[in-house]
Amino acid sequence: MRLEGKTAIVTGAGSGFGAGIARKFAAEGARVMVADINIEGAEAVAAEVGGIAQKVDVSNGDSVAAMIKAAREAFGQTDILVNNAGITHMPGPLETISEEDFDRVLAVNAKSVYLTARELVPLMKAAKAGVILNVASTAGVSPRPNLNWYNASKGWMITATRTMAVELAPFGIRVNAINPVAGDTPLLKTFMGEDTPEIRAKFLSTIPIGRFSTPEDMGNAAAFLCSDEASMITGVAMEVDGGRCI
Numbered sequence: 001m002r003l004e005g006k007t008a009i010v011t012g013a014g015s016g017f018g019a020g021i022a023r024k025f026a027a028e029g030a031r032v033m034v035a036d037i038n039i040e041g042a043e044a045v046a047a048e049v050g051g052i053a054q055k056v057d058v059s060n061g062d063s064v065a066a067m068i069k070a071a072r073e074a075f076g077q078t079d080i081l082v083n084n085a086g087i088t089h090m091p092g093p094l095e096t097i098s099e100e101d102f103d104r105v106l107a108v109n110a111k112s113v114y115l116t117a118r119e120l121v122p123l124m125k126a127a128k129a130g131v132i133l134n135v136a137s138t139a140g141v142s143p144r145p146n147l148n149w150y151n152a153s154k155g156w157m158i159t160a161t162r163t164m165a166v167e168l169a170p171f172g173i174r175v176n177a178i179n180p181v182a183g184d185t186p187l188l189k190t191f192m193g194e195d196t197p198e199i200r201a202k203f204l205s206t207i208p209i210g211r212f213s214t215p216e217d218m219g220n221a222a223a224f225l226c227s228d229e230a231s232m233i234t235g236v237a238m239e240v241d242g243g244r245c246i
Contacts, residue, residue, distance in 0.1 A: 009120075017215050032046075158177055181242060208242060217240055
């Protein structure tokens with residue numbers, strides 16, 4: 001019960017890593033808002049964990065503001081925010097990625113961090129407490145070819161984490177990131193371009209532990225970083241990657 005009495009918003013929690021984080025937070029005692037653009041997925045996870053579902057487009061300022069307002073009405077104070085929602089583009093040479101895909105990746109992966117901060121940081125400052133966790137990626141540390149603009153968006157996220165941590169520490173707010181390696185989630189096929197045993201084997205060959213990240217791996221790491229056990233940890237981008245970045 002490391003998060004007993006805490007409230008949390010987890011974006012992109014209707015599936016994949018976000019659902020794993022929501023499940024772990026609930027198991028550790030937190031009340032969780034399961035936020036996702038896929039409201040059916042959010043409702044299913046929320047029902048499972050005893051949380052509340054919220055439809056959100058994290059790239060849209062009005063939608064993010066409505067999410068924070070709904071959390072205030074449901075919880076009062078929001079103690080933890082997990083910026084997990086993310087997308088990628090199909091693999092391809094960097095100059096061939098469409099402007100539409102570039103804009104969408106940066107809006108969901110980068111602009112969302114700004115939008116949630118704009119709405120929630122003033123409330124956390126007033127409370128003199130809070131934890132923000134950004135789900136970045138090993139792609140922001142050790143980029144894979146042909147995922148250039150996705151890699152760049154996650155590198156942005158890691159830098160944003162560090163600068164937010166420095167600026168917000170005096171207000172009692174901690175900001176960290178986790179860097180998962182590819183997981184068997186809805187995004188995996190997009191990362192790989194196509195899902196075949198050969199391509200999976202090629203991906204796995206770059207991970208010393210020899211398996212993909214799981215939602216449970218992400219939930220465990222997130223629960224630690226968002227708990228009081230990590231009260232001296234801020235500005236860290238922790239690799240949860242089976243040794244991929246070594």
